[in-house]
Amino acid sequence: MAGRALLTQLAKEATETVTEPQFPDKSEEGKGTQDERESVTRGPGRRLHGAIAHKLGTAILSGQYQPGDILSGEVAFAEELKVSRSAYREAIQVLTAKGLVASRPKAGTRVLPRDRWNLLDPEVLAWAFAGEPDLQFVRDLFELRAVVEPAAARLAAQRRDKADLKAMRDALSAMRRHTLTNDAGRAADRDFHDAILRASHNAALLVLSASIGAAVHWTTRFKQRARELPRNPIPDHALVYEAIADGNGDAAAEAMGVLVQLALEDTASAIQAAVRS
Amino acid sequence: MAGRALLTQLAKEATETVTEPQFPDKSEEGKGTQDERESVTRGPGRRLHGAIAHKLGTAILSGQYQPGDILSGEVAFAEELKVSRSAYREAIQVLTAKGLVASRPKAGTRVLPRDRWNLLDPEVLAWAFAGEPDLQFVRDLFELRAVVEPAAARLAAQRRDKADLKAMRDALSAMRRHTLTNDAGRAADRDFHDAILRASHNAALLVLSASIGAAVHWTTRFKQRARELPRNPIPDHALVYEAIADGNGDAAAEAMGVLVQLALEDTASAIQAAVRS
């Protein structure tokens, strides 16, 4: 049962990518060379099929497998990964549920074309940003924010209740306390945007909060690298809050529009810097 | 092996979900009775775990299981369904991937709160509309359309290429030929909106096309019931096309805005009628 070695390696690679996003770990794709340091991190709470799904998902999102490619057969692939066929199959079911692959008897499991992928699924989003992110896709996500968030702010201005406003105030004060230079501050930023989406009282928009939040989180990594944080975002956020509190939908949409626009510019320049280096 | 009976029953139940937006198969099954229940009796390409996922998914979306509820254990539930634990587990993995449930050893499998559900996943959307649809959710989806589609039209006006315009023209002429009274016409309608989303050349927006398209498809069931189709939608659609062809983003967004607004009103009145009855 030497197969356990690779299993722990897989599990470690996939440590907590969804809820607590951290570095996508640069595990170097060590091929067969496995390191037998198992007891160090103990058993990561990760499930095996989740780890396999993560591995295959990132491989697909990074273009390692391209649409139309056919994966090796179940038995072969499972044996190669040193896992049982059951675990491999459950991982494939996850990928299938997210529209990444489809399998049919005799035909094998093939990667679906990109437009079938659920790119807004938080987990898929995490996989997309696990490696080198596609700059074009980052731009697309910001365009989505620029479309959705101002509209959500407008609705929020019309429908917010006291609890919504309190959530925004709390997030705002947390942002003031921690600033955006640390994790707590960035979490507060997410909470603020999430509170606005919630205040829109629209389930369909709220679902996008998870996707947008994930996108924001991953793109802030770029901003960190380029450690120029010239702008103080608090006044802009406060402006959005006050417009929503006043019930002024147009002003809220306008203020949120500039907010996203500024974030886009910051990120764009940060990406430029990253590309240049 | 007498358990097979329930299996085929499950498979049959799941045939109408049509998670393959690929080609709705232009033969259209011809059935005179306007779909109503297109359970074509035949459940061929359907997998067992897919059927179980459908059954549980609809049960959750319909509120039969509420957030926080704990499902019976694997062995018990699998035995109750007369399926193997493997099939049941693979179904659970699908639901987990879509954020509907989460399972942990000893704690069991519990239904997650609504805001963790991937409501925009096409399959989840289908489950949501499998039973009596939530009127509030329908309204939310139309608000999402009202937000996304005009913005997509504006981008499309700036970025469309010849192929995009051709796709729109083809869909438009197909709409003229078939009118919206039959499936072919409605499919052309979907194609038109899909072509616009594609012309925005934004992957994030395009993903919403599948969700929006599914939402449109399910809501049209209401419009069918209320068989009043007073408005001729062609001029409105043509207006959108011309604005995009002209590269006039503002006009395209404006025209698309009224289009969605009209669709919302039609659906609202149809729902009113349905509720009254």
Place this chain on the structure above:
DNA sequence: GGCGGAATATGTCGGAGTAAATATGGAGAT
């Protein structure tokens, strides 16, 4: 060229054993 059988990969099954999280109980301290 259409048709039917063989090959092959996915799909399904049942059981056994492992790992993890909760519940339980007891020992010691306050």
Place this chain on the structure above:
DNA sequence: ATCTCCATATTTACTCCGACATATTCCGCC
């Protein structure tokens, strides 16, 4: 006597294995 803390027990999901069933595809046959 009550509380805290820790070891243990138990329950449940997780993983593995080997076999059989089923559905497609492919190829030879008519």
